[in-house]
Amino acid sequence: MRAEDFDLIAKILKERSGLIVTADKSYLLESRLTPVARRRGMKGLDDLLGSLRAASEDLLREITEAMTTNESFFFRDIKPFELFRTAALPQMLQARAAKKSFRIWSAACSSGQEAYSLAMILKEEAARLAGWKIEIVGTDISAEMLEKAKAGLYSQFEVQRGLPIQLLVKYFKKNNEMWQIDPSIRAMVQYRDFNLLGDPKSLGQFDIVFCRNVLIYFDQPTKARVLDAISRNMPDDGLLYLGGAETVLGISDRFRPVPDQRGVYAVNRGGNGAPAAGVASLFSGGR
């Protein structure tokens, strides 16, 4: 691979999706883009990279999507979902008692497991939620993943990673070798195409945001920018859930960690004084 080709594809990917590809990860380009090249009747990656300067929007989109990592599973890491059920849900039920509605965003939802896990939790709590209108919106940059999420069809392997057997029996039907999620759960989630680098305003405000296992692919300024945009789309008492390897500390003072709730962050409008902001300024130097 020519150095200038690598630089160009890295620049394109960063601009379009925030993805950082470093030279030591260039094998990922090989494994994920070779199929794209072949589909276009090219020999391999080098031909594809050579054609980049004249590439159509369509091709650039396909390349960007092909480079995403879409791994997901139901109730991933369990803890955040328990915290959602035991802490966030009661908090929202109290804080929104007057209007009886709130909205949840699964930002970077991939094939839908995260959004559906939340939907199943709500379904299990249906007795307490009678009369409530709770919206779940799942968004992703990958059209292919959104299709899969909407279809709600999962392989035997996928339904065995994180999904308790009782919930499988209750909310899935076997469809040949695949497992189909129940229409009542499917109807609780709306899926939309959305790039996290864009302005989420058009999606409306979200009280609870799950943005998990996607910031890890971005560099610090991009993480800060995305966190900033998310916080502006949340009310003062909003809650953000990040992935196990992600934090706001040292990256953004728009959120602060919620004590004793690992991976959960509260909107921080104050800037100074709050613990998160104090720590953040230690790390971020020049902000």
Add this chain to the structure above:
Amino acid sequence: MKSCLIVDDSKVIRMVARKILHELNFSTQEAEDGQQALDLCRKQMPDAVLLDWNMPIMNGIDFLRGLRKLPGGDHPVVVFCTTENDIDHIQEAITAGANEYIMKPFDSEILQAKFSQVGLL
């Protein structure tokens, strides 16, 4: 160290399961059918049972029903591990007192995920 009883008539499956369980820090015992497994449980209750369905002499579901009737028989966490992968079988297993259910083929990732779901890890 927690103990797990592996019940499967296939030597190969028992070996694979044993290897994974040792990596997860379990001590293991093995039985080739439900009857052997019940006898072992009468002597000493394991913390967990990884249980096949179709076996000669006594199958998995009959073992499970027998186990839950033994004194202390509600202690072991029972995880089915079988090629039976339709809702009816799964439902029957849950009703008989199974805590989790793995559909074969399985790998260490699935076993680990299921064991941590039921609090064994």
